[in-house]
Amino acid sequence: MGARPLLNRRLAGMGTTIFAEMSALAAATGSINLGQGFPDTDGPEEVREAAVRALREGNGNQYPHALGVPELRTAVAAHQRRFYGLSYDPDTEVLVTTGATEAIAASLLALLEPGDEVIAFEPFYDSYAACIALAGAVRVPLTLRTPDFRPDLDELRALVTPRTRLLLINSPHNPTGLVLTPDELTAIAELAVEHDLLVVADEVYEHLVFNGAHHPVAALPGMRERTVTISSAGKSFSFTGWKIGWVTGAPELVAAVRAAKQYLTFVSAGPFQHAVAEALHLPDGYFEDFRDDLRRKRDLLADGLAATGFRVFRPEGTYFITADITPLGEKDGIAFCRTLPERCGVVAIPNAVFYDDVEAGRPLVRFAFCKQTAVLEEAVDRLSRLSRV
Numbered sequence: 001m002g003a004r005p006l007l008n009r010r011l012a013g014m015g016t017t018i019f020a021e022m023s024a025l026a027a028a029t030g031s032i033n034l035g036q037g038f039p040d041t042d043g044p045e046e047v048r049e050a051a052v053r054a055l056r057e058g059n060g061n062q063y064p065h066a067l068g069v070p071e072l073r074t075a076v077a078a079h080q081r082r083f084y085g086l087s088y089d090p091d092t093e094v095l096v097t098t099g100a101t102e103a104i105a106a107s108l109l110a111l112l113e114p115g116d117e118v119i120a121f122e123p124f125y126d127s128y129a130a131c132i133a134l135a136g137a138v139r140v141p142l143t144l145r146t147p148d149f150r151p152d153l154d155e156l157r158a159l160v161t162p163r164t165r166l167l168l169i170n171s172p173h174n175p176t177g178l179v180l181t182p183d184e185l186t187a188i189a190e191l192a193v194e195h196d197l198l199v200v201a202d203e204v205y206e207h208l209v210f211n212g213a214h215h216p217v218a219a220l221p222g223m224r225e226r227t228v229t230i231s232s233a234g235k236s237f238s239f240t241g242w243k244i245g246w247v248t249g250a251p252e253l254v255a256a257v258r259a260a261k262q263y264l265t266f267v268s269a270g271p272f273q274h275a276v277a278e279a280l281h282l283p284d285g286y287f288e289d290f291r292d293d294l295r296r297k298r299d300l301l302a303d304g305l306a307a308t309g310f311r312v313f314r315p316e317g318t319y320f321i322t323a324d325i326t327p328l329g330e331k332d333g334i335a336f337c338r339t340l341p342e343r344c345g346v347v348a349i350p351n352a353v354f355y356d357d358v359e360a361g362r363p364l365v366r367f368a369f370c371k372q373t374a375v376l377e378e379a380v381d382r383l384s385r386l387s388r389v
């Protein structure tokens with residue numbers, strides 16, 4: 001095979017995701033896994049039952065409709081109308097995908113030419129960098145910095161060049177927990193309109209905004225026709241293994257994303273689509289309880305980490321907390337996360353892997369709090385050993 005590496009250069013250095021690496025470490029050491037963001041309790045029983053029913057009744061056991069089953073597309077449209085007053089035509093403006101991950105990949109592969117520049121906030125969710133690279137495009141980071149991770153909008157404006165094609169935004173933001181304010185979203189939207197940019201808005205944590213409401217960027221003036229909005233049942237209904245996500249947007253955008261999606265997976269798992277359609281029709285109380293439960297868990301873990309000596313950045317959204325390890329006498333999050341399991345039986349994710357500017361993320365680590373209260377309490381107890389030695 002010669003000296004040429006097998007993995008193509010676009011994916012060089014991206015061989016194994018940090019989530020897979022850290023979940024394997026958790027399993028190997030029997031640690032509490034606060035690394036990869038998945039709930040340790042399944043979502044609503046009636047939704048699980050709906051999946052069983054669909055399987056038994058043969059509803060979706062053969063290739064479903066290329067855009068997604070009509071019931072789910074209708075439910076996605078109804079959800080966008082119910083929560084945000086946005087109207088999308090289920091036949092031309094909604095596409096079901098295999099998780100938000102495929103929605104991101106299909107959007108970027110469909111909308112980018114090699115050499116196009118994509119501005120995204122760093123730390124980036126890991127698949128952004130990989131998919132921008134697969135598209136042959138160039139990522140241009142806007143670094144979010146401690147203590148509040150707010151984007152510097154002047155810096156953002158300065159990053160736009162004639163090659164900029166797309167803004168990739170994520171609010172609520174993984175891993176920092178930043179939630180963009182209506183003013184920030186308005187400034188971003190104005191920039192997109194002024195420079196005629198496309199926007200891909202990853203809103204998978206739309207139901208995990210702890211104060212106030214989620215504001216979809218697609219609702220702002222001039223944005224509907226240029227924004228692809230992405231969400232996922234994994235996050236909102238705690239079924240991350242089902243891999244059902246979706247895209248909403250103007251017909252031309254959805255048609256483009258569909259063109260890429262059809263060669264990635266063609267269609268997404270049928271029976272689960274029927275179940276997620278039912279989930280999206282759950283009453284408002286489900287979404288409120290889900291958010292309130294996660295808010296309590298955020299506070300439990302944030303207080304516990306602070307008591308142990310971490311500098312905690314309390315998230316406004318998502319189910320992740322970013323914390324600085326410097327007050328514990330530590331400098332390097334990657335080394336810290338590699339040894340944390342043997343030191344105290346807990347797994348976390350080093351934020352540095354989500355940055356091009358590695359220094360900005362070096363002392364930061366991320367803990368997931370989508371876990372049972374007793375598990376979080378045990379994790380806090382174990383982590384408190386760090387300040388006892």
Ligand code: PMP
Binds near residue numbers: 174244245
């Ligand atoms: N975007 C963000 C910001 C995420 O945190 C995740 C992780 N779950 C995804 C996309 C991928 O979602 P899915 O599991 O639906 O593919």
Ligand code: GLN
Binds near residue numbers: 036038
């Ligand atoms: N989105 C989840 C996280 O940020 C994990 C997804 C994955 O493992 N790819 O932790």
